[in-house]
Amino acid sequence: xxxxxxxxxxxxxxxxxxxxxxxxxxxxxxxxxxxxxxxxxxxxxxxxxxxxxxxxxxxxxxxxxxxxxxxxxxxxxxxxxxxxxxxxxxxxxxxxxxxxxxxxxxxxxxxxxxxxxxxxxxxxxxxxxxxxxxxxxxxxxxxxxxxxxxxxxxxxxxxxxxxxxxxxxxxxxxxxxxxxxxxxxxxxxxxxxxxxxxxxxxxxxxxxxxxxxxxxxxxxxxxxxxxxxxxxxxxxxxxxxxxxxxxxxxxxxxxxxxxxxxxxxxxxxxxxxxxxxxxxxxxxxxxxxxxxxxxxxxxxxxxxxxxxxxxxxxxxxxxxxxxxxxxxxxxxxxxxxxxxxxxxxxxxxxxxxxxxxxxxxxxxxxxxxxxxxxxxxxxxxxxxxxxxxxxxxxxxxxxxxxxxxxxxxxxxxxxxxxxxxxxxxxxxxxxxxxxxxxxxxxxxxxxxxxxxxxxxxxxxxxxxxxxxxxxxxxxxxxxxxxxxxxxxxxxxxxxxxxxxxxxxxxxxxxxxxxxxxxxxxxxxxxxxxxxxxxxxxxxxxxxxxxxxxxxxxxxxxxxxxxxxxxxxxxxxxxxxxxxxxxxxxxxxxxxxxxxxxxxxxxxxxxxxxxxxxxxxxxxxxxx
Numbered sequence: 001x002x003x004x005x006x007x008x009x010x011x012x013x014x015x016x017x018x019x020x021x022x023x024x025x026x027x028x029x030x031x032x033x034x035x036x037x038x039x040x041x042x043x044x045x046x047x048x049x050x051x052x053x054x055x056x057x058x059x060x061x062x063x064x065x066x067x068x069x070x071x072x073x074x075x076x077x078x079x080x081x082x083x084x085x086x087x088x089x090x091x092x093x094x095x096x097x098x099x100x101x102x103x104x105x106x107x108x109x110x111x112x113x114x115x116x117x118x119x120x121x122x123x124x125x126x127x128x129x130x131x132x133x134x135x136x137x138x139x140x141x142x143x144x145x146x147x148x149x150x151x152x153x154x155x156x157x158x159x160x161x162x163x164x165x166x167x168x169x170x171x172x173x174x175x176x177x178x179x180x181x182x183x184x185x186x187x188x189x190x191x192x193x194x195x196x197x198x199x200x201x202x203x204x205x206x207x208x209x210x211x212x213x214x215x216x217x218x219x220x221x222x223x224x225x226x227x228x229x230x231x232x233x234x235x236x237x238x239x240x241x242x243x244x245x246x247x248x249x250x251x252x253x254x255x256x257x258x259x260x261x262x263x264x265x266x267x268x269x270x271x272x273x274x275x276x277x278x279x280x281x282x283x284x285x286x287x288x289x290x291x292x293x294x295x296x297x298x299x300x301x302x303x304x305x306x307x308x309x310x311x312x313x314x315x316x317x318x319x320x321x322x323x324x325x326x327x328x329x330x331x332x333x334x335x336x337x338x339x340x341x342x343x344x345x346x347x348x349x350x351x352x353x354x355x356x357x358x359x360x361x362x363x364x365x366x367x368x369x370x371x372x373x374x375x376x377x378x379x380x381x382x383x384x385x386x387x388x389x390x391x392x393x394x395x396x397x398x399x400x401x402x403x404x405x406x407x408x409x410x411x412x413x414x415x416x417x418x419x420x421x422x423x424x425x426x427x428x429x430x431x432x433x434x435x436x437x438x439x440x441x442x443x444x445x446x447x448x449x450x451x452x453x454x455x456x457x458x459x460x461x462x463x464x465x466x467x468x469x470x471x472x473x474x475x476x477x478x479x480x481x482x483x484x485x486x487x488x489x490x491x492x493x494x495x496x497x498x499x500x501x502x503x504x505x506x507x508x509x510x511x512x513x514x515x516x517x518x519x520x521x522x523x524x525x526x527x528x529x530x531x532x533x534x535x536x537x538x539x540x541x542x543x544x545x546x547x548x549x550x551x552x553x554x555x556x557x558x559x560x561x562x563x564x565x566x567x568x569x570x571x572x573x574x575x576x577x578x579x580x581x582x583x584x585x586x587x588x589x590x591x592x593x594x595x596x597x598x599x600x601x602x603x604x605x606x607x608x609x610x611x612x613x614x615x616x617x618x619x620x621x622x623x
Contacts, residue, residue, distance in 0.1 A: 004103045004132060010337040011090060012107045012138065013083075015072045016158030016183070016299055018056075019334040020090045022097075023105065023341035028334050030094040032056030036082040037066030055089040074160045075109025075138075077116060084123050091128065099124070103132030103350065105341045107333050110137040110164045110171050125353045132350045136340065137171050138333040139164030142297045145336030146324045150286075151293025152275060154309075156300035156329075158183045161255075161271070163278040165290055168536065170424065175281035180268045181258055183300040186251045187213050189261070193247045204237045212248060219252035219304035221311060252302055256312065272312035285538075291321045297332035301325070375606045384594075384603040387421055389414035391589030392550045396577060400539075401546020402528060404562075406553040406582075408433040411507075411524060413531040415543050425534035427527040430520050431510050433553040437463065439506060439513065440499045447494070462496050468504035468557035470564060504555050508565060525565035547576045550585035 012019040014034060021029035037059030039051050059066055071083040091099045104124055108117070117135050124130040139153035143166050153164040163177040191209045194201060201208055216232055234244045250261045258268040269277070275294065279287050294313075296306050306325040313321045326332050340346050374380040389403035393416050403414040413427040437459045444462075502513050508525065510518040522530070532543045547566075549559060559578045566574040579585055593599055 006101050008105050008341040009091070009095065009097065009099075009102045010105045010107075010334055010341055011087070012141075012331075012334040012337060013072060013077075014157065014299070015070070015075060015160070017330070018086060018090070019331055020094060021334065021338070022095070023338045025338065026335070027328075028331055030090070031330075032094070033060050034072055034086060035059050035068050035070050036079075036085050037062060037068050040065065040067050042067070053085065055086055055093070075111060075157070075162070077119075080119060080123070084127060087123065087128065099128040099130050102130060103134075104130050105134045105136065105337045105346075107138045107141055107337055108135050109160075110139045110162065110173060110176055112137070121351060121356050125356050130353065132352045133356075134341070134346065134350045136337065137164070140166050140169060140171055141336030141340060142295050142333045143293065143336065144169075144339045145297075145332040145334070146293070146295045146326065148293040148295065148324070150289045151295055151324075152278065152290050154271070154275065154294060154296045154298075155333075156183070156255075156296065156298035156305075158299060161274075161298075161300075163274045165278055165282050165286075167282075167286055167289070170536075172282055172286075175278050177269070177274045177278040177281075179255070179271055179274045180266075181254055181271075183213065186217065186254055186300070189254060190217075190247050190251055193250075194244075197242075199236065199242060200238055200240070201236065202238075208234075208236065212244060213251065216244060216248040217251045217302045218248065219255070219302055219308045220249075221304065221308055252305070255305065256308065270312075271309060272316055275309075275313065276316050291317070291319070293324060294321060295324045295332065297326065297329045299330045301329035371604065371609050375609050380606065382603040382605045383609075384599065386590065386593060386602070387414070388586040390416055390419065390421055391587075391593060392548050392585040393546065393589065394419075394592045395550075395585040395587075395589030396546075396548045396579065398546040398548060400542045401548055402532060402543050404524065404528065404547060404549045404551075406432070406507075406549065406551035406558075408553060411527075411551075411553075413524075413527045415531050415535050415539075416546075417535075417539055417542075422535055425531045427522070427531040429507075429510075429522045429524055429527045431506050431518075431522075431524070433463075436466075436503045436506050436553075440496075440503060443499050443502075444494075444496070462499050463503065465496055465500040466503035466555050467500060468507070468555050468561045469501075470557070470561055504557065504561075507555075507558070508561060523565075525562060525569055528566065529569050544570070544572065544574065547574070548579075548585065549576060550579060550582045552583045554582045 007022040007024040010021055010023050010028075012028070016034065017031050018034040019028040019031050021027065033056050035056065037054040042051070054062055054066060059068055069079055069082050071077055071079040071086060077083050091097055091102075106120060106124075108120075112135070120135055121133055124133045138155060139162070142153045142155065143149060143151050149169045150167050151165075153162070153166060155162045155164070159182050161179040161182050163179070165172040165175045187209050190212050191205065194205070194208070212234065216234065220230070230245050230249045232243070232245045232248050233241050235241050253261050255271045258266050258270065279290050282290060291313075294309075296309065306323045310321060310323045313323075328335075370385060371383060374383045389405060389412070392403045392405065393399065393401050398416075399419045400417050401415075403412075403416060405412045405414070409432050411429040411432045413429075415422040415425045440459055440462050506513045508523050510521040510523060514521070528547065532540050535543060544566075547562075549562065559576050563574045563576055581588070
């Protein structure tokens, strides 16, 4: 668990506007255009002499002097140097907060790749020196900002309109949809319509279009209205007053009838059709819950849109829907980030600077390196790399369940469904063989024995005496509690009953054994329950039926005690098979997997690696 001493900084990274503030507030501190401006004479280069760089609204005000670059396009960061400049501006000019003191919750597009998330980590940890980072999809945060965990996010953005279903705080990515009609297209329609009328707009045309789009465009419940009902006039910068009724009325209809408005066949979906299509991609059991919370947000939310959308969806579905709208629709995702950053659940999903320095993209680099060694040094003809957690389940006869890996330096919990790793639900306890042996070492040292005499072999001997009881209330005077061990250099035997008993309890009661040192530790039973709780409710019963414990650090009595603790937490019967060769379950699973019919499809042949390199490794082993 991660706790930060100062309020988290929440940044909603939009294509048009960027919103930033502190998680302790109920509104962003700053909202400005997500753009960077450099002098035009540079012609897109960085130049060799010093010059002023402008960010946000300052850059927009100097549009005649500057070349403006927009680092985010359709939700994707396309110019990383300028994006870093914007984030630097957020901390030092807008929030006036030192980045090294603040963890950051950063919103991203639902389609953001892992490569881009890693790049965000590199900038925040290596350039800005932030202590922690959490990257969450805007679709999920918008639901949190509306008080929901399940529903549909309808993001009416500047250059993209995205429909993203969310279930229990997890994005259902395969059901994401886009309409191909956004605020940019609305502005272009208004601009083209005004130009066709030969109005005297001059250099102010973009300002006029922006004002019409943000203040005049609307949507009616019934598009068959009389002309008197939709009359709108606008005063041009020249002082001339013109009728803009058709432009602002038809602009709103673009979201519902794009082909009728544009009078041609277009590659666009109406907003109701996109929502319906997205929902139909999801399981039928989930659809009623999704329709109960349709959250409309983004900078293009216009008056009347939500009421019209509700009517259109009711007509398509023959059932009521719940459209959630906000008076501050532009800031819903930011508010969701502030809510999430302050929740207890968020504490487990932060990446700290230390963790990133230790791991980074190591998993990708390691697997590419494995291919290089096996193909280039050992001349192996093909290779397949599979997670130990998955193979451990195969070795126990399961394809769905939970792998509990008790290792020397890490205790990991990995839910698996139908042979696929549910990586978003992985957990670590921060209690493993190394921590337990360190506890033993400290205890023996406190009793007056020099560290030089407490060898690795001696600690291994103490470990062999360790055990776990079903009842922790064992009196230390009991004969079975005592454990005698010979200490070299002292020519004496000592009682290591305390060390042997508390070694096992560290897995189940780390806070009792370590006190304050256990602040970042989880008991193994709590880690398992938390990992399963992160998964869909429909999967949880199957996961509990396939808990597999493996690894080289299993102590006598561990399985029985784990069953007892899990039954107390979950109020359900838990049966865990006790493997006779727990240390080798991963290998046994590999032998099983290598013999199944589908396994050859996941092998990389040497010639394929020589042709495609890292790309095929990502495709076969990472994606």
